Amino acid sequence: MKELPAINFTIAQSNLVRYAGASGDFNELHTVPQSAIERGHKNVVAHGMYIMGLSSNAIMRWFPNSKLQHIKVRFHSAVYPGGKLTINGKWTIKDAVTQGSIEIIDNDGQLKLIGNFKLNKSIV
């Protein structure tokens, strides 16, 4: 498996507001700080689907001429506003199919997401 260039980004609280509106998921865990705090969190929690969306963005950036055929992710721990995250990826070609793995960690090394993906054709 070959390494893909790491992508770094920071989650702003306003990113989550915008994502809530765009996706239609207004669950208070993601939108109302007080409600998230009452449920034991330090702030609103990023939507898992937002983090998955950022993962699929990374894959499309790594392989701009390919199409995603399959993606599977597991959400490991909550992402909060201000979180500094790194997306790492690895890839290989097996049976003429480009496939890879992806992970997101924060700057304390805590795992946020792991996953794997397949693209519809290999492009090197």
Place this chain on the structure above:
Amino acid sequence: MDLSHTEIFHFEPFRIEEGKVNEFAKALGIDEVFTDNTAVPPTFFTVIDYWNDRDFYQMLEEFNIPSNNVLHGEQSYEYMVDVFIGDTISAKATLLKTLHKNNKIFYFLETIYTNQMKITVAIGRATLIELELDSA
């Protein structure tokens, strides 16, 4: 007691609007303008689930899953056919299995998305995890 059972939920057919696609893409930081011949972003199916007249939270209610006490554990998508602006997507969700394990309840859901030509465009699979707080 057999805890596994099957239930089905139909979302309302959802027309893919240009503005909604571009708003969603911008929210994800995608630096591209989506037009009639650009396939929607891979996780756009979430918009179909949540902006629906029969939405994800109504589905959870019908499946008896407590929306304020579940975590999104896993999600996958399998893509068959591109979805474009102007398509109308139908979605049928099935609660495939419920599993009690280690004071948690795992719900396995599958949603099949089909376009106006009745072609399956994608299959989404989710695992939701409920923490059994009052189990002592």
